[in-house]
Amino acid sequence: MGLSPDIWQPIALSIELAIVSTLLLLLIATPLAWWLARSSCWWKEGIATFVAIPLVLPPTVLGFYLLVALGPHGPGGWLAGLWGGRTLAFTFEGLVIGSVLYSMPFMVQPIRNAFEAMGDRPMEVAATLRASPWRAFWTVAVPMARPGFLTGAVLGFAHTIGEFGVVLMIGGNIPGKTKVLSVAIFDYVETDQWAEAHLLAGGMVVFSFAVILSMRLIEKRFARGTQ
Amino acid sequence: MTAPGRIEVAFRGTVGRFSLDAGFDVPAAGVTAIFGPSGCGKTTVLRCIAGLQRVADGTCAVDGAVWQNGAIFQPPYQRPIGYVFQEASLFAHLSVRGNLLYGAPKDAKGQSFDEVITLLGLAPLLDRAPHNLSGGERQRVAIGRALLSQPRLLLMDEPLSALDRQSKDEILPFLERLHATLALPVIYVSHDMAEVERLADHLVLMAAGRVLASGRLAALQSDISLPLAQGREAAVSLEAVAESYDAADGLAKFSVDEGAFQVPSPPIAVGERRRLRILAGNVSLATSPQRSTILNVLPARILSASESSLHEVTAVLGLGQDGNGARLLARITRRSWNLLGLSEGMPVLAQVKGVALTDRQA
Numbered sequence: 001m002g003l004s005p006d007i008w009q010p011i012a013l014s015i016e017l018a019i020v021s022t023l024l025l026l027l028i029a030t031p032l033a034w035w036l037a038r039s040s041c042w043w044k045e046g047i048a049t050f051v052a053i054p055l056v057l058p059p060t061v062l063g064f065y066l067l068v069a070l071g072p073h074g075p076g077g078w079l080a081g082l083w084g085g086r087t088l089a090f091t092f093e094g095l096v097i098g099s100v101l102y103s104m105p106f107m108v109q110p111i112r113n114a115f116e117a118m119g120d121r122p123m124e125v126a127a128t129l130r131a132s133p134w135r136a137f138w139t140v141a142v143p144m145a146r147p148g149f150l151t152g153a154v155l156g157f158a159h160t161i162g163e164f165g166v167v168l169m170i171g172g173n174i175p176g177k178t179k180v181l182s183v184a185i186f187d188y189v190e191t192d193q194w195a196e197a198h199l200l201a202g203g204m205v206v207f208s209f210a211v212i213l214s215m216r217l218i219e220k221r222f223a224r225g226t227q
Numbered sequence: 228m229t230a231p232g233r234i235e236v237a238f239r240g241t242v243g244r245f246s247l248d249a250g251f252d253v254p255a256a257g258v259t260a261i262f263g264p265s266g267c268g269k270t271t272v273l274r275c276i277a278g279l280q281r282v283a284d285g286t287c288a289v290d291g292a293v294w295q296n297g298a299i300f301q302p303p304y305q306r307p308i309g310y311v312f313q314e315a316s317l318f319a320h321l322s323v324r325g326n327l328l329y330g331a332p333k334d335a336k337g338q339s340f341d342e343v344i345t346l347l348g349l350a351p352l353l354d355r356a357p358h359n360l361s362g363g364e365r366q367r368v369a370i371g372r373a374l375l376s377q378p379r380l381l382l383m384d385e386p387l388s389a390l391d392r393q394s395k396d397e398i399l400p401f402l403e404r405l406h407a408t409l410a411l412p413v414i415y416v417s418h419d420m421a422e423v424e425r426l427a428d429h430l431v432l433m434a435a436g437r438v439l440a441s442g443r444l445a446a447l448q449s450d451i452s453l454p455l456a457q458g459r460e461a462a463v464s465l466e467a468v469a470e471s472y473d474a475a476d477g478l479a480k481f482s483v484d485e486g487a488f489q490v491p492s493p494p495i496a497v498g499e500r501r502r503l504r505i506l507a508g509n510v511s512l513a514t515s516p517q518r519s520t521i522l523n524v525l526p527a528r529i530l531s532a533s534e535s536s537l538h539e540v541t542a543v544l545g546l547g548q549d550g551n552g553a554r555l556l557a558r559i560t561r562r563s564w565n566l567l568g569l570s571e572g573m574p575v576l577a578q579v580k581g582v583a584l585t586d587r588q589a
Contacts, residue, residue: 121316124279127303128310129330129376136304139329143320 007196009176010184011203017092017180018160021099022107025156026149028100029107033148034141036108037115048112052105062102063169070094070170090172095180098170099160106155114148115141147222151215158211162204231291232256234380234412238275240282247271247282251441253429255290255380258406258413260423260444263433269416270313272433273384276414277310278303289380290412309373311383315365317357323368324353330376340375346408347371347401363394367401374409381413387422402426403585420455424448424464424504425585449543449554456543456556457535461507464585465553469499478522479584485545485552486525490582502585507541507556509581514567516576523579527555529571532564540564544577555579 036048054062067089070076076088076097088094122144126136142149164182171178173187181200188197237250247268253259261269274280276287278294278301287295294301317326327349331340344350347367357365366386373381386402387395403425406413417423423430423444430447432439432455440453448455448463455461467481467488472495479492481503488503495501516524528550532542540561546552555577569575 121312121314122318124303125310125312125316125318126329127279128277128308128382129372130304130332131330132304140318144318146320 006175007184007199010179010181011200013176013179014161014181017095017099018157020096021103021160022153022157024096024100025103025107026153029104029111029152029156030142030149033108033111034115034137036112048108051108054102055105059102059163059165060169063098063166066094066098066101066166066170070097089170090174090178092177095167095171095178098166099163102163102166103156103159106159107152110148110151110155111145112148114145118144147219150218154211154215154218158208161207230288234259234289234414236272236276236287237285238272238282238287239284242271242280242282245271245436247436249433249436249438250286251431251438253431253441255412256410257428258415258426259429259431260427261414261416261431261433262420262423262427263418263439265418267433268436269418269433270384273382273414273416276380277308277382278306279310307377307379309376309378309381311366311369311373311381311386313385314389315357315362315369317360317365317368317372319357321357322353323349323355323357323360326357326368327353327372327375330372332377343371343374346404361394362390363397366390366394366398370398370401370405374405374411378411381411383413383415385416385418388417388419399425420458420460420462424462425502445554449556451531451533451541451543456507456541457533461541461556461558463505463507463554463556465503465505467501467503469495469497469501471497483546483553485547486527488525488579488582489522490584492584504583504585505555505579506581506583507558509579510544510555510557511578511580512542512544512557512559512563512567512569513576513578514569514573519578521578521580523582525577525579527552527575527577529569529573529575530554531571532569534561538562542569544575546577548574550574 032051036044068074070088072087076094077086080086080088088097118141122140123136126140131139162182164186167178167180167183171180171183173179173183179187181204185197185200188194188200232255233252234255235252239248241247245268249268249272261272263269271280275282275285281300285295293299294306318329321329347370349367349371352360352364352368357368360368370386387398390398399422406426415426427444429442430444431441432447432453440447440450444464447453450456465483467483470480470482470487472479474494477491478489479495481488481490481501483503490503525546526548527544527546528548530543530545530550532540535541535558538561540559542557542559544550544555544557546555557577
């Protein structure tokens with residue numbers, strides 16, 4: 001069967017995008033989730049809501065605003081100017097920014113829940129054992145919230161792999177740069193390459209199944225360990 | 228206000244809807260119990276001492292070091308405390324060993340790991356996970372964890388109240404031994420007078436966010452103006468020394484200040500110190516010697532008395548002809564009090580029907 005030889009390119013690109021985005025998400029979502037879980041600030045729910053907006057917003061709407069923001073006349077264009085570019089739209093970096101915003105709620109929510117479920121007590125215990133807040137965070141809060149981190153990372157990763165609307169708006173369809181899996185499937189159907197579309201689509205079904213299954217197993221294991 | 232050898236605290240402020248105005252000054256040695264009914268602010272005071280809670284108007288100085296005063300506020304992790312919470316609160320992600328070593332400095336000087344393991348009987352538990360321990364075992368690990376952080380003050384918030392009777396009985400001897408082995412001041416919050424009588428040297432009585440009285444346990448127990456002496460379980464704790472042991476009858480003779488008691492006891496060496504507990508309801512009074520089955524009849528003098536209820540009188544007695552010895556409480560009916568024509572200052576014979584011997588080595 002004569003499969004198109006460049007079918008692996010969108011797969012590799014999607015995985016690369018998902019890895020970079022997930023790592024960035026961990027970096028941003030962890031302090032954010034901690035603050036949302038611990039702060040008694042009255043406006044924190046406003047921030048939480050803002051972060052959660054991508055859950056209900058049509059991806060094309062988010063993509064549209066991102067396109068404006070990343071374009072030559074937006075902050076993204078200014079940022080790109082720092083290294084001699086003209087725009088962040090239609091670049092891999094732009095896709096990363098889009099993915100991070102789009103997948104943020106999937107990362108923040110489980111981590112926040114895990115921090116909240118822990119309560120104040122473990123941090124108090126750590127403090128009475130001479131642990132500074134910084135040490136207590138890394139040696140108590142993070143290990144205890146491990147299931148939340150795993151769930152968040154898996155969801156964030158999977159969600160980035162599958163995104164379509166945002167990518168189409170800000171990434172276009174540039175092979176090797178912005179042509180990710182979901183866009184490639186769309187492309188193959190458009191150009192009547194059904195064998196390739198089937199392969200990618202079927203692969204995504206298997207991938208999704210594996211993701212949900214592994215998450216359930218992880219949760220089960222941790223539920224047993226912490227009783 | 229920063230005397231060495233003292234624990235001086237005063238906390239004033241509102242915590243939630245609760246108003247707190249509590250201060251006391253006790254020696255930084257031995258066990259100080261904070262006693263009072265649930266919701267009287269005992270735990271809040273303890274949390275303030277630890278720095279886990281901050282009231283605006285608070286001072287806290289321990290053995291010459293100021294932890295809080297005006298703008299000075301040391302965060303809890305900079306205070307040399309050990310804190311045992313009501314629930315053990317072990318770290319679920321660490322083994323028993325990991326929990327024990329979490330707060331232990333690398334170059335431990337004071338309590339060594341092996342000492343604490345032996346004292347609390349933790350050796351068989353070291354590699355277990357916290358969720359595989361019983362309630363009593365968990366609380367023992369929590370106590371060990373606090374001790375190994377090399378504290379200079381141990382704070383315990385009702386460490387036994389979440390446990391069943393059996394686990395309590397398992398831990399109390401450890402706490403009594405703790406006191407005998409370590410020279411570590413302890414502040415122990417409790418609403419259980421039986422625990423306090425076994426463990427405490429000093430007592431801080433609290434009610435509704437205020438301190439009613441503080442001082443030596445024995446002094447507060449026999450203070451007729453405090454609710455303690457009027458309660459159903461009113462009792463005194465006496466420090467006693469074993470004088471002799473009669474193996475035939477299984478009786479030990481213990482001497483206290485200006486008196487002696489014969490108490491059923493397992494064999495005990497002469498000179499050993501024990502704490503005796505005598506309930507007010509187990510002491511009756513006579514004006515002349517009479518034949519009776521009561522072993523312990525001691526000359527004493529009535530120092531003061533007050534009516535505890537419609538039909539009862541509680542009297543404070545001082546042992547010895549002049550009443551200068553150890554204090555006892557006697558709970559008798561008002562009718563007997565009037566029939567015998569008893570009054571303050573009168574010499575009497577105290578007939579003591581029951582003396583409880585605690586394991587605590589005084």
